[in-house]
Amino acid sequence: MGDSQYSFSLTTFSPSGKLVQIEHALTAVGSGQTSLGIKASNGVVIATEKKLPSILVDETSVQKIQILTPNIGVVYSGMGPDSRVLVRKSRKQAEQYQLLYKEPIPVTQLVRETAAVMQEFTQSGGVRPFGVSLLVAGYDDKGPQLYQVDPSGSYFSWKASAMGKNVSNAKTFLEKRYTDDMELEDAIHTAILTLKEGFEGQISGKNIEIGVIEADRTFRVLTAAQIEDYLQEVE
Amino acid sequence: MSRGSGGGYDRHITIFSPEGRLFQVEYAFKAVKAAGVTSIGVRGKDSVCVVTQKKVPDKLLDPTSVTHLFPVTKFLGLLATGTTADARTLVQQARNEAAEFRFKYGYEMPVDVLARWIADKSQVYTQHAYMRPLGVVAMVLGIDDENGPRLFKCDPAGHFFGHKATSAGLKEQEAINFLEKKMKTDPEFSYDETVQTAISALQSVLQEDFKASEIEVGVVRKDNPVFRVLSTEEIDEHLTAISERD
Numbered sequence A: 001m002g003d004s005q006y007s008f009s010l011t012t013f014s015p016s017g018k019l020v021q022i023e024h025a026l027t028a029v030g031s032g033q034t035s036l037g038i039k040a041s042n043g044v045v046i047a048t049e050k051k052l053p054s055i056l057v058d059e060t061s062v063q064k065i066q067i068l069t070p071n072i073g074v075v076y077s078g079m080g081p082d083s084r085v086l087v088r089k090s091r092k093q094a095e096q097y098q099l100l101y102k103e104p105i106p107v108t109q110l111v112r113e114t115a116a117v118m119q120e121f122t123q124s125g126g127v128r129p130f131g132v133s134l135l136v137a138g139y140d141d142k143g144p145q146l147y148q149v150d151p152s153g154s155y156f157s158w159k160a161s162a163m164g165k166n167v168s169n170a171k172t173f174l175e176k177r178y179t180d181d182m183e184l185e186d187a188i189h190t191a192i193l194t195l196k197e198g199f200e201g202q203i204s205g206k207n208i209e210i211g212v213i214e215a216d217r218t219f220r221v222l223t224a225a226q227i228e229d230y231l232q233e234v235e
Numbered sequence B: 001m002s003r004g005s006g007g008g009y010d011r012h013i014t015i016f017s018p019e020g021r022l023f024q025v026e027y028a029f030k031a032v033k034a035a036g037v038t039s040i041g042v043r044g045k046d047s048v049c050v051v052t053q054k055k056v057p058d059k060l061l062d063p064t065s066v067t068h069l070f071p072v073t074k075f076l077g078l079l080a081t082g083t084t085a086d087a088r089t090l091v092q093q094a095r096n097e098a099a100e101f102r103f104k105y106g107y108e109m110p111v112d113v114l115a116r117w118i119a120d121k122s123q124v125y126t127q128h129a130y131m132r133p134l135g136v137v138a139m140v141l142g143i144d145d146e147n148g149p150r151l152f153k154c155d156p157a158g159h160f161f162g163h164k165a166t167s168a169g170l171k172e173q174e175a176i177n178f179l180e181k182k183m184k185t186d187p188e189f190s191y192d193e194t195v196q197t198a199i200s201a202l203q204s205v206l207q208e209d210f211k212a213s214e215i216e217v218g219v220v221r222k223d224n225p226v227f228r229v230l231s232t233e234e235i236d237e238h239l240t241a242i243s244e245r246d
Helices: A020-030 A080-101 A107-120 A167-177 A184-197 A224-234 B006-011 B023-034 B084-105 B111-127 B172-183 B191-206 B232-245
Strands: A035-040 A043-049 A066-069 A072-078 A132-140 A143-149 A155-157 A160-163 A208-214 B038-043 B047-053 B069-071 B077-082 B136-144 B148-154 B160-162 B165-169 B215-221 B224-229
Touching (some): A020 A072, A035 A072, A035 A132, A035 A167, A035 A184, A043 A072, A043 A132, A043 A184, A080 A132, A080 B111, A107 A132, A107 A143, A132 A160, A132 A208, A167 A184, A184 A224, B006 B023, B023 B077, B023 B165, B038 B077, B038 B136, B038 B148, B038 B172, B038 B191, B047 B077, B047 B136, B047 B148, B069 B224, B077 B084, B077 B215, B084 B136, B111 B160, B136 B215, B136 B224, B148 B165, B172 B191, B191 B215, B215 B232
Antiparallel strands (some): A035 A043, A035 A160, A043 A208, A066 A072, A072 A132, A143 A155, B038 B047, B038 B165, B077 B136, B148 B160, B215 B224
């Protein structure tokens, strides 16, 4: 990877033992738009703000929540272009697994392989780390799962998590509201309320995105109309 | 190599600054403005029009060789705002990619696929140290089989969006403000209205009335999906229509 002239890692240890490029990457994530995920007893929901730079932008051309496999979806906070690279690589890895083993890739395996890619870019020559954190939501034989992957390549399974600008308020809100026996409908309402907490301006079906997966193991992104319905329920 | 603050390298190659920014990408945006040209794109009901200034800095230059408007395929156009050299290399690669797509898949490359390809290439330059980002903002236009007229803008950071109208270059923000007012009501412009909105936006923002030789105009229309650069006569007709309207 990278030209031979840059066969040295750009991410190197500081005297205090820190990898500062990774820390800067996390700062880039922290200035991105808020996104969050909640794992319910019967499904997972992920959501994000979709603030576009101008009303002239055609919002139908933008989709932040992406499908990796029919039963795994992902949302990011941070640098959009970097997320496209990871989505593409993850989709390919999932396809290769499917071709080899003739079964869908388990969520943990896909997360592990994606995280490995992110780690590579913190160690390989001539490249910088990815400026995104990912929330991966999936449903497989082990049930509903939610993972967060950071620019360093470390990942954890979460009951509920948030990333981006409003992360500390959002996490506090989630900690208060989360219950282990929560069902998906409650989780969707909680997700919307959490986004609403730090939202600047009027929240609507057009400036947030929500993706859900339940026992049918089919990840889907809600339409603007569906989101409006939920918003009215939350009022 | 201990790098507390990037050791100053964060300004020279695309690694993160302590605030999580990519200075090289930000400087690439400045290079786009430094070219001193403003471009505008408008999407109508069944057509897309892009307009840019045609600055010929020297009277001895052959004006036909000065252009920022390039056909990528017969049906896709690319308006490159920024450094001309970077623009030409982008267009060369885009043309190659579109031709390979047509050969490989048996149908014409759609607008959004080209825009995504340009944006993904730009993203690679922001992540790999060996190549700097290009100092170009590319506006891609065409008629999509399923979705109709489409206008995409791709920037040095690797972002790309579809637009109802947009601008790039020196007076980008002023032009976007002007266009936001015009498009607030979600109008569905006819072909003539699309072209005239684009040209009058440019005139208003640069506060000068153009001669046909001072601007370049490119269009695609649903009833003629070929990407076409308007001739000076056609531009004159639109300019006259605009001045009569005012």
